Amino acid sequence: MLKPATFRVFLLILSGWMLSAAVTRQQVANSQVQVARQFLLAVLAGNWEAAYQLLSPATRQQLPMPAFRAATQPIIEQARTYGPTIDLYKLGYRLREEETIQPFVGFSYRADSLRPGPHVQLDVTFQDSAARQIQSFGLIRLRP
Numbered sequence: 001m002l003k004p005a006t007f008r009v010f011l012l013i014l015s016g017w018m019l020s021a022a023v024t025r026q027q028v029a030n031s032q033v034q035v036a037r038q039f040l041l042a043v044l045a046g047n048w049e050a051a052y053q054l055l056s057p058a059t060r061q062q063l064p065m066p067a068f069r070a071a072t073q074p075i076i077e078q079a080r081t082y083g084p085t086i087d088l089y090k091l092g093y094r095l096r097e098e099e100t101i102q103p104f105v106g107f108s109y110r111a112d113s114l115r116p117g118p119h120v121q122l123d124v125t126f127q128d129s130a131a132r133q134i135q136s137f138g139l140i141r142l143r144p
Contacts, residue, residue: 029132033091036105036124039134043072044084056133074139078120082109089113089121093129103129106140119143 030038035054042051052060052068063071089108093101103126108118121140126133 032103032126032129032132033088033105035132035134037086037088037107039124039137040075040086040107040122041084043075044079044086048072054134056127056131056135059133059135071137075122075137078109078112078139082111085110086122087113089118094125101128102126102135103131117143 039051039054042048042054048065048069051072052065055063055068060068086107087110089106091103091105093103096102105124105126107122107124108120109122112118112120119142121142123136123138123140124134125136127135
């Protein structure tokens, strides 16, 4: 049987180990899909500050808050038609003329995706596959 002092030391070590494991799990960066989803949900909820903070510093520099809010209006307007619930539609890489590869994540409004192919795609791009800050976003019309 353990002595009380030994047991306390054991509990202290065990709790420290469990705390460090929890902190390590929290430090794992979200995936690009998770970041894109957080961004779009914040936009749809009107949480401008949270959404704006997910943009890359270069994008924030080029897009001040008033311009950012204006740029999100097409997304919000479509949400009035289809509702705010979104689903992952597709993700992948785009090849550009400069031969740079651009990762993207596309979402669709759930109500729009019940039909044979959505009308619009909510598009979020990243600088590269390691980036966790958004380079650009927009609405892509897929069909009339």
